[in-house]
Amino acid sequence: MNIITKLFNIKYPIIQAGMVWCSGWKLASAVSNAGGLGLIGAGSMHPDTFLEHIRKCKKGTDNPFGVNVPLLYPEMDKIMDIIVDEGVKIVFTSAGSPSKYTGTLQSKGIKVVHVVASSKFALKCRDAGVDAIVAEGFEAGGHNGAEETTTMTLIPIVRKAVELPIIAAGGIATGGAMAAAFALGADGVQIGTRFAASLESSAHESFKRKIIDAKEGDTKLMMKKVVPVRLLKNKFFEDIEKAENSCATAEELRAILGKGRAKKGMFEGDLENGELEIGQISAYLDKIQTAKEIVDEIMKGYEEAKKKLAGLSF
Amino acid sequence: MNIITKLFNIKYPIIQAGMVWCSGWKLASAVSNAGGLGLIGAGSMHPDTFLEHIRKCKKGTDNPFGVNVPLLYPEMDKIMDIIVDEGVKIVFTSAGSPSKYTGTLQSKGIKVVHVVASSKFALKCRDAGVDAIVAEGFEAGGHNGAEETTTMTLIPIVRKAVELPIIAAGGIATGGAMAAAFALGADGVQIGTRFAASLESSAHESFKRKIIDAKEGDTKLMMKKVVPVRLLKNKFFEDIEKAENSCATAEELRAILGKGRAKKGMFEGDLENGELEIGQISAYLDKIQTAKEIVDEIMKGYEEAKKKLAGLSF
Numbered sequence: 001m002n003i004i005t006k007l008f009n010i011k012y013p014i015i016q017a018g019m020v021w022c023s024g025w026k027l028a029s030a031v032s033n034a035g036g037l038g039l040i041g042a043g044s045m046h047p048d049t050f051l052e053h054i055r056k057c058k059k060g061t062d063n064p065f066g067v068n069v070p071l072l073y074p075e076m077d078k079i080m081d082i083i084v085d086e087g088v089k090i091v092f093t094s095a096g097s098p099s100k101y102t103g104t105l106q107s108k109g110i111k112v113v114h115v116v117a118s119s120k121f122a123l124k125c126r127d128a129g130v131d132a133i134v135a136e137g138f139e140a141g142g143h144n145g146a147e148e149t150t151t152m153t154l155i156p157i158v159r160k161a162v163e164l165p166i167i168a169a170g171g172i173a174t175g176g177a178m179a180a181a182f183a184l185g186a187d188g189v190q191i192g193t194r195f196a197a198s199l200e201s202s203a204h205e206s207f208k209r210k211i212i213d214a215k216e217g218d219t220k221l222m223m224k225k226v227v228p229v230r231l232l233k234n235k236f237f238e239d240i241e242k243a244e245n246s247c248a249t250a251e252e253l254r255a256i257l258g259k260g261r262a263k264k265g266m267f268e269g270d271l272e273n274g275e276l277e278i279g280q281i282s283a284y285l286d287k288i289q290t291a292k293e294i295v296d297e298i299m300k301g302y303e304e305a306k307k308k309l310a311g312l313s314f
Numbered sequence: 315m316n317i318i319t320k321l322f323n324i325k326y327p328i329i330q331a332g333m334v335w336c337s338g339w340k341l342a343s344a345v346s347n348a349g350g351l352g353l354i355g356a357g358s359m360h361p362d363t364f365l366e367h368i369r370k371c372k373k374g375t376d377n378p379f380g381v382n383v384p385l386l387y388p389e390m391d392k393i394m395d396i397i398v399d400e401g402v403k404i405v406f407t408s409a410g411s412p413s414k415y416t417g418t419l420q421s422k423g424i425k426v427v428h429v430v431a432s433s434k435f436a437l438k439c440r441d442a443g444v445d446a447i448v449a450e451g452f453e454a455g456g457h458n459g460a461e462e463t464t465t466m467t468l469i470p471i472v473r474k475a476v477e478l479p480i481i482a483a484g485g486i487a488t489g490g491a492m493a494a495a496f497a498l499g500a501d502g503v504q505i506g507t508r509f510a511a512s513l514e515s516s517a518h519e520s521f522k523r524k525i526i527d528a529k530e531g532d533t534k535l536m537m538k539k540v541v542p543v544r545l546l547k548n549k550f551f552e553d554i555e556k557a558e559n560s561c562a563t564a565e566e567l568r569a570i571l572g573k574g575r576a577k578k579g580m581f582e583g584d585l586e587n588g589e590l591e592i593g594q595i596s597a598y599l600d601k602i603q604t605a606k607e608i609v610d611e612i613m614k615g616y617e618e619a620k621k622k623l624a625g626l627s628f
Binding site: 001002005011012013118119120137138139146147148149150151152153154156157160170171172173174176177179180181182183184185216217220221245246247279280281283284299302305306308309310312313314 | 315316319325326327432433434451452453460461462463464465466467468470471474484485486487488490491493494495496497498499530531534535559560561593594595597598613616619620622623624626627628
């Protein structure tokens with residue numbers, strides 16, 4: 001038990017990242033049932049879909065679960081109304097200012113966590129009064145910070161800057177990495193990539209297989225002129241890379257991206273023309289497992305890492 | 315005691331990275347006297363200077379020390395002759411193939427360690443018969459791998475790929491990070507940035523102060539078309555950045571770099587026009603300390619992290 005398991009009333013300090021096109025109610029409830037905290041990713045859902053997922057998730061688990069809301073979403077007020085009306089108790093926000101919704105949500109008894117990639121934004125979160133932060137490193141999949149600070153570097157820096165509970169994210173897929181995150185100063189871990197490739201993930205089967213087949217160097221942080229995003233290499237990636245190597249403008253990059261690319265890649269399984277967002281640690285993974293197998297393996301690996309360290313004296 | 319302390323016959327599994335313009339005999343002997351393994355960085359030394367540093371290091375410490383040799387050095391055979399003639403017992407090689415010198419050096423009773431940034435090169439090291447490897451992540455200072463794999467991601471992947479002893483490098487400056495590296499599967503740590511800013515470092519005083527003043531986002535991996543190198547932002551960095559943003563060729567970048575930039579920046583203290591190589595973790599540091607203070611603090615922090623983990627059960 002620690003500050004994170006107490007905050008969310010969960011068994012293990014393992015948060016499943018709220019991801020576009022991967023984390024619907026099936027994954028979120030499976031992770032919560034396994035003792036972690038499942039998050040429904042609102043980023044790829046219309047309000048009515050979001051509502052449906054929340055209701056199904058409540059039926060799917062009696063354990064706490066939460067939602068992840070990128071604050072740049074166009075129908076934000078509708079989303080927030082649904083969260084409050086449905087009695088969701090945990091909200092992770094990202095990609096926007098933590099000051100706008102934190103107080104309102106907390107006044108309804110909701111715990112609020114905001115995602116940051118630097119100590120500067122961790123301090124803003126503290127000032128906004130959030131309950132915890134996710135500190136996410138350069139190696140994480142999807143949208144990412146501009147400063148490229150890695151998890152190994154970011155966690156001790158953020159730990160020094162704020163006293164808030166810290167959930168480490170980026171590059172974490174094993175119990176050893178969870179122990180590492182704690183040693184660096186974190187109080188919990190958020191895991192995206194490994195759960196994106198889980199059985200209960202709503203990602204397309206072909207995308208899941210591409211995740212577990214990925215090797216080192218198969219992902220790269222791209223689109224830095226628009227918003228940095230870590231992509232798995234494919235035809236679409238090459239188009240972006242070619243444009244960036246020819247000094248394309250942000251506008252030109254946006255034109256190549258177009259609309260619906262992420263859905264096409266991750267949900268519909270178009271591995272060539274779709275946008276495939278995933279973390280570097282995909283190179284470590286080699287099988288599709290259930291959420292419960294993943295949580296159990298992580299906890300086993302965590303105990304082994306603890307034991308290894310306990311036996312190492314100098 | 316573990317496989318790394320036994321291999322080098324040292325007290326603590328802390329290796330001071332062999333760095334250009336920072337790690338001469340003063341730093342190497344100070345780290346070795348403090349119980350770690352000091353390395354003389356041959357990369358910025360002519361053979362006669364290198365010889366002088368080895369002889370002074372032998373006088374400066376009775377403990378084991380080593381040398382770091384980038385294998386692209388023009389006078390490599392002279393350097394190797396000096397190593398053998400002077401009875402140096404530990405050689406770290408980098409930036410080249412481990413197959414060329416490993417066997418010859420080992421036949422003289424020398425332990426050989428090679429630096430890699432991927433499991434692919436870790437396997438080459440295994441085939442070359444090295445005694446250990448340094449696995450160095452994206453956040454490390456100076457020259458770096460092209461795949462941008464971070465320490466958090468790289469160590470578990472390399473651990474899965476080879477059974478060799480692994481020394482983790484990149485983003486490590488504290489005892490917590492050392493414990494994290496062990497939890498990820500490493501057997502030792504190599505620390506550059508923090509020792510570059512130590513009292514015994516031969517870096518210019520102004521450069522040391524710039525290191526401890528650095529904030530998140532103040533370093534960036536540049537020159538990817540030539541050879542990736544992590545630089546601290548200054549006037550020279552901006553020149554390179556501007557050229558890269560205008561799609562400069564490798565040849566144009568080399569022309570901007572010119573000759574003697576690293577010496578000018580790191581050794582002579584020209585903070586504007588010099589090349590300043592340093593790791594991301596500089597953003598964590600806030601003081602110049604002796605090598606002994608650094609080693610002692612790391613070991614204290616390591617024990618604290620171990621204790622924290624031992625108390626965390628779920």
